[in-house]
Amino acid sequence: MTSHEQALVSLFSQLALSFDGAVLGLALAYTAVRSVLKLTANSAALDKLCAAPNLSVSDLRSLLDSSDSDGNSQNKLVIVRGTVEAKSSVESGWKSLRPGVLVSNESGDSAVAIERSQTCIYTEWKGFFGWTSDIRALFVRNLRQQESSSLRTVPFVLIDGGRRSHADYAIVNLEGSRHPLPLTTVYHKLQPTNASPYTFLQALFGNQYPVGILDEEKILPLGKDVYAVGICYYRNGIAEIKSCKELPYFLSELNKDQMIVELTFKSKVLFWSGIILGSLSIGILGYAFMRNWNKWKQWRQQREAQQQRQVNHDDAEFENLVNEMDDVPDGQLCVICLMRRRRSVFIPCGHLVCCQGCAVSVERNVAPKCPVCRQEIRNSVRIFES
Template identity: 65%
Template sequence: MSVHDQAAAAVLSQLALAADGAVLGLGLAYVAVRSILKFTSNSSALRKIEQAPSIRVSDLRSVLTLPSDNDDSANVQSESGKLVIVRGCVEAKSALDTNWKSLRPAPSGVLVSQESGDKGVILQRTQTCIYNEWRGFFGWTSDLRSLFVRSWKEQESSTVRMVPFILVETGRWPQSDYVIVNMEGSRHPLPLTTVYHRLQPIHASPYTFLQALFGHEYPVGLLDEEKLLPTGKEITAVGICSLKDGSPVIKSCKDLPFFLSDLTKDQILVDLDFKTKVLFWSGVVLGSLAVGILGYAVVRNWNRWKEWRQQRRDQQQSSARSNQANDQGASDEEHGDVPDGELCVICLMRRRRSAFVPCGHLVCCQSCALSVERDLSPKCPVCRQTIRNSVRIYDS
């Protein structure tokens, strides 16, 4: 770690421990709340998947209520659908147009990988540009940028193509039963298989040298990757199944973390149960740490505030007592028996204590001298000379 990285790490640690760890406690509390929210959603998804029936493709029509012309409730139920778990093989929807009684033909209307030649119904092509940084003469700012705003989003460009596909029952041919997979609105991860993966180096240019010299990111390699959902692959669909135009259609459920997966129902339940336990205990541990750190910070800052308030109160009381004693002593001195020749020429009540500068006349008490100084054009009341300020005279 360089000197700049160490300095940035020290600044971040001081910021996290600011206010006796209050910032760190708030950060842990935020993570704990997010963990509890994810735990709640995963628990709900786990219960739904446990209660959902795992059925074959050929049994879907018996599970779903068939719509009829005179049965409105059946129409509503068929439109709303039912949460089911179906496992089957991937086939292109265009295979329905072939003759089921003939030998299995090669399905038409499928996607073909440009590199490997494999056929599938979903094709994802990704190009990732790999960058590197070298701290050049002017590249010291890259240390901080790597901590705060380093991002790889500009590196990756991905394109996804798909054709309509269905799930058919595994091990049966020719097929008469199927379920149409509706991918609209689905943002769930797909069980794709990597069919092509290649890393190509990028040759340096004069512009690349300038980028490296000034400490900027420069490309060093290009990664090409193709992923495919091949036909004939056995997958599990977890979603809402309903009848549309007499054909079963399954679509994703936004409340569930799975839609199409390589895992079986039992494996999905085990995976969700493990994630739920991890989220629960992480929320409990992080929440306890956050409560402890925030409680410690609150108590420490409360005690500091009380100490500061008590010190300020003591200072005010001591200052008031000293001022009162000084005022009382000055009052006793000034309002005592003062000869006529030592009385202030303005108030004729207090002893003369302030001499004017530059004339030097000692003819006023301190209060009257301050009043004379505040005038727009202060002048000595004896010689009428302009004065700059006054000086308090003390008897030895």
């Protein structure tokens, strides 16, 4: 596990366990909802795939002609088995003089699609100061692209395999398709990179540095038998197949039965994962809700008890204040407010001339002085009668 992955796992574990697992429960609930949505889309794709006719390229014209005679739309979802062939080989006229194919640089095979990719492999050693990479991985993303790929395609068609005549063919339309192509690997080589003087410093401080480049080339060769799952329609009198976004397949090496088996297995996995994850999320969210509810009630009780103690303290203070204001002789009244009994003695002069509240007010002055002798005071002490 790389340093970036370790830092992410540590961060996600702390987030998941926060709020007594409420975040983990929400994440599981989100995953369960995603599983249900994927199950719905997968089930719809499975129904469409089961209803789609499985035929050859030569049967497309009769199928589309019969649907047109019934008054239905010519666009129809079909599963067509055929052989990959260059479009120039079936065209007539001056266009057929152009080769219209791609040639692999490594194997020399003719193809209609070539994908060349280079993957940079980095070291996972953290070095002597590898802990810095965990902190850096949280805030700094690696701006260097670790994988670069290029895909070149040319127009191609599907024909019936083993036939010399190309009277019946179907054009494959790749526009807007994000489905993977059934490519064949023809070149695979790992080339080590030369170390530089800067590499030692990178390794010392735990920075990742490249150790090799994986060069691959994949092609879609001519003459390969594939199955096309898509919308078939006529354009200028020629059958054309376009991918369907609702289906996970377009060009594949799997036949109809294998596709149905694979989608059925995925549907079962999504169904049970939705049930299991949904049950876990409900349990974790219920546990987190009860825990936080009990904590909130405990905090509320503590706050009410604290407020009650504060009210009792204020009542006691008010009662003492009232007692100090009742029946106080003139000689014992505070010289400042003339309402409460003298209770505080100023230090160091020792005069008992103020109540506690007025003594505190005198102490808060910038230059506190005794109201009788005008001597500077440091603090005051309350006197209690036994």
